[in-house]
Amino acid sequence: MKLTGAQILWESLVREGVTCVFGYPGGAILPAYDAMLDYPIRHVLVRHEQGAAHMADGYARATGQVGVAIATSGPGATNLVTGIATAMMDSSPIVCITGQVGSKLIGSDAFQECDITGITLPITKHNYLLTQPEDVAATVREAFHVARSGRPGPVLIDMTKDCQQKSCEFTWPEAAAAPAGRPNLAPKDADLDAAIALIQAAERPLILAGNGIIGAGASEIVRRFAEHTDIPIAMTLLGIGGVPASHPLNLGMMGMHGEAWVNQAIQEADLLVALGMRFDDRVTGNVKTYALNARKIHVEIDRSEINKNIKVDVGLVGDVGQIVAALLPRVAKGDHAIWRAHIDAGKGDAAVRDIKNLPDSGHLYAAHVIHDLWRETDGKAVVVTDVGQHQMWEAQYYHHDQPRSLITSGGLGTMGFALPAAIGAKVARPDAEVWVVVGDGGFQMTMCELATIAQEGIDIKVAIINNGYLGMVRQWQEFFYERRYAATPLSSPDFVKLAEAFGLTAARVADRASVIPAVQAARAHKGTVVIDFRVEQEDTGYLMVPAGADLDAMIRRPSVLAETGADQ
Amino acid sequence: MITFVVHVENKPGVLTRVASLFRRRAYNIESLTVGHTETAGVSRMTVVVDTNAEGAHHVEAHLYKLVNVLRVDNVTARPNVIRELALIKVSTTARTRPEIFQLADVFRARIIDVSNDSLVLELTGGAAKLDRLREVLEPYGVLEMARTGLLAMARGEGAAPTAGEPAAGRIDEAQPDIAYSV
Numbered sequence: 001m002k003l004t005g006a007q008i009l010w011e012s013l014v015r016e017g018v019t020c021v022f023g024y025p026g027g028a029i030l031p032a033y034d035a036m037l038d039y040p041i042r043h044v045l046v047r048h049e050q051g052a053a054h055m056a057d058g059y060a061r062a063t064g065q066v067g068v069a070i071a072t073s074g075p076g077a078t079n080l081v082t083g084i085a086t087a088m089m090d091s092s093p094i095v096c097i098t099g100q101v102g103s104k105l106i107g108s109d110a111f112q113e114c115d116i117t118g119i120t121l122p123i124t125k126h127n128y129l130l131t132q133p134e135d136v137a138a139t140v141r142e143a144f145h146v147a148r149s150g151r152p153g154p155v156l157i158d159m160t161k162d163c164q165q166k167s168c169e170f171t172w173p174e175a176a177a178a179p180a181g182r183p184n185l186a187p188k189d190a191d192l193d194a195a196i197a198l199i200q201a202a203e204r205p206l207i208l209a210g211n212g213i214i215g216a217g218a219s220e221i222v223r224r225f226a227e228h229t230d231i232p233i234a235m236t237l238l239g240i241g242g243v244p245a246s247h248p249l250n251l252g253m254m255g256m257h258g259e260a261w262v263n264q265a266i267q268e269a270d271l272l273v274a275l276g277m278r279f280d281d282r283v284t285g286n287v288k289t290y291a292l293n294a295r296k297i298h299v300e301i302d303r304s305e306i307n308k309n310i311k312v313d314v315g316l317v318g319d320v321g322q323i324v325a326a327l328l329p330r331v332a333k334g335d336h337a338i339w340r341a342h343i344d345a346g347k348g349d350a351a352v353r354d355i356k357n358l359p360d361s362g363h364l365y366a367a368h369v370i371h372d373l374w375r376e377t378d379g380k381a382v383v384v385t386d387v388g389q390h391q392m393w394e395a396q397y398y399h400h401d402q403p404r405s406l407i408t409s410g411g412l413g414t415m416g417f418a419l420p421a422a423i424g425a426k427v428a429r430p431d432a433e434v435w436v437v438v439g440d441g442g443f444q445m446t447m448c449e450l451a452t453i454a455q456e457g458i459d460i461k462v463a464i465i466n467n468g469y470l471g472m473v474r475q476w477q478e479f480f481y482e483r484r485y486a487a488t489p490l491s492s493p494d495f496v497k498l499a500e501a502f503g504l505t506a507a508r509v510a511d512r513a514s515v516i517p518a519v520q521a522a523r524a525h526k527g528t529v530v531i532d533f534r535v536e537q538e539d540t541g542y543l544m545v546p547a548g549a550d551l552d553a554m555i556r557r558p559s560v561l562a563e564t565g566a567d568q
Numbered sequence: 569m570i571t572f573v574v575h576v577e578n579k580p581g582v583l584t585r586v587a588s589l590f591r592r593r594a595y596n597i598e599s600l601t602v603g604h605t606e607t608a609g610v611s612r613m614t615v616v617v618d619t620n621a622e623g624a625h626h627v628e629a630h631l632y633k634l635v636n637v638l639r640v641d642n643v644t645a646r647p648n649v650i651r652e653l654a655l656i657k658v659s660t661t662a663r664t665r666p667e668i669f670q671l672a673d674v675f676r677a678r679i680i681d682v683s684n685d686s687l688v689l690e691l692t693g694g695a696a697k698l699d700r701l702r703e704v705l706e707p708y709g710v711l712e713m714a715r716t717g718l719l720a721m722a723r724g725e726g727a728a729p730t731a732g733e734p735a736a737g738r739i740d741e742a743q744p745d746i747a748y749s750v
Binding site for chain 2: 117122125126182183303304
């Protein structure tokens with residue numbers, strides 16, 4: 001049977017298991033939209049294409065399935081770019097489909113023409129320009145394979161209008177064309193033996209757990225490996241949830257805004273076992289002084305990450321779950337009680353950070369909000385955060401026990417990510433309780449998606465941590481620019497009225513005692529609720545390693561009380 | 569200097585993808601040639617990169633992440649033949665023409681065009697040989713020069729798989745049936 005290119009697109013997407021796409025129509029993608037109506041596809045109409053890419057990304061991160069965004073040519077396509085780059089940096093599998101002007105018009109600077117395959121070349125795993133319907137099925141098949149295989153990432157398919165309109169026979173390829181001739185990088189016994197020897201000889205070992213553990217679904221095997229070897233675990237931001245926060249071996253987050261004892265432990269360790277992480281500069285600080293006492297084992301699916309930022313002693317390329325599973329039966333049971341006790345001693349008065357116990361001083365701090373949110377949701381919500389101080393506070397005060405329960409833009413640090421990504425997460429997992437934790441700055445970047453929420457009847461809860469500043473930038477200005485607050489004071493609309501204008505429920509909270517009732521009311525409400533938390537304006541996210549400084553050169557909380565964000 | 573032979577699918581944009589990778593990762597391309605191979609649909613690039621052995625491992629790993637890249641061979645340390653072709657137009661007079669003919673003879677260059685006041689030489693060889701001929705022709709007046717960039721091929725039987733020390737893990741042999749992260 002002959003089908004149009006547009007029909008083949010949907011036939012192919014349905015065969016790839018796609019049930020929902022996030023998009024925005026336009027001239028060059030109209031044939032695809034017209035054909036869509038005949039297929040069992042839910043289309044979520046976004047208010048800006050950046051939102052579509054973030055929603056597809058949120059969908060992918062919440063489930064591990066490929067998320068799909070669709071947009072027209074020209075500005076529709078360029079609006080996707082930030083979302084694509086975000087997915088690239090955090091290895092999130094999405095497929096973006098864009099319309100393109102007719103193939104005869106390509107290169108003529110036609111209306112809404114732009115070279116989106118050229119533009120997205122460095123921020124996609126791969127992209128395609130399709131001009132013939134004959135190529136559509138095989139390309140979609142390959143695109144999904146590329147997006148989800150190996151180190152996942154975004155793929156873009158640009159389809160000319162005539163490619164969507166012309167017809168041909170539809171045949172669905174048995175399998176995706178896989179790239180040929182790759183070197184066999186599977187670790188050999190000798191490599192595994194070298195790693196095992198290092199693990200067994202170590203007295204102060206540490207596991208560094210990253211996003212790869214979640215991507216590979218390796219949480220369980222990593223936990224068993226850590227328990228068997230008795231090696232404590234430090235988390236990257238994107239690794240959070242990969243190992244339960246409540247696990248006794250889980251030390252917490254490392255890096256620029258990590259825990260002091262974690263960074264100290266990294267600097268004192270004699271072995272780092274890096275699992276599915278990439279030694280980002282926010283994690284290492286100054287690479288010249290990073291973990292100088294430690295031998296290093298790097299388990300990573302992307303060979304180009306090995307020895308990129310940090311030189312390692314053993315590099316094991318492959319699926320982190322499979323490699324840890326290969327190591328586990330061959331490594332002896334460990335006992336690092338002395339080392340763990342030493343790290344624990346470094347925690348000192350950090351226990352005070354269970355701020356539940358602190359007196360209510362009348363002031364509201366972001367830490368209070370997030371802590372209470374964690375308690376009220378029993379740590380079981382999917383929390384989607386934006387970028388900035390609130391993101392770091394969330395990572396510190398909301399304790400995630402499940403993989404894929406924290407969704408955040410780590411690598412690119414994309415403000416405006418949270419609200420659309422949360423919509424994608426909720427669409428992917430309708431039964432999950434989804435909370436957005438977002439600053440007043442980032443919220444205003446993509447708050448138009450409140451209209452999407454209203455139209456689609458999405459039920460998420462939005463906690464705006466509203467401090468009237470671009471808080472993280474203000475904090476840098478406080479520390480490194482003599483408190484010259486250039487362009488960081490930020491005015492906002494009345495978020496309660498704003499949400500209500502979109503037909504949503506909203507509340508404002510300005511004191512500690514009202515946090516829990518507001519959270520409870522929001523949870524009880526069917527439908528989206530926006531809560532404007534008016535928090536302390538010049539609160540600071542501790543701890544902080546200045547950019548490029550040694551990992552243990554940390555700016556600590558000035559006092560125990562400040563540590564909790566209580567009155568000074 | 570590191571010399572790679574890179575086999576790629578002959579698809580639109582593949583040259584941009586390879587070139588963009590070098591730009592993006594801040595590696596300097598000294599020379600890059602592309603042409604057809606013995607296999608239809610497969611192009612062959614010879615890329616000379618200003619980097620060291622460590623950089624070479626990174627470049628290779630990054631190249632393999634490109635979907636259209638079929639195979640990467642670092643031929644720098646292996647027995648190989650490396651050739652480049654140059655066309656050089658030299659200004660001549662009746663007096664200098666015989667001298668240039670003699671020089672061409674010494675370099676085994678061919679004279680492929682002669683006019684009243686200039687001639688064109690064609691020379692094949694390693695980069696150093698081409699440089700040297702240009703230098704000796706300079707006093708006569710080099711009017712124009714065009715060079716192809718390097719072509720490289722490993723010596724000996726067949727197409728040997730990637731060798732060299734592994735960057736990580738062990739890269740023993742290219743096994744066509746095994747695909748890893750792309």
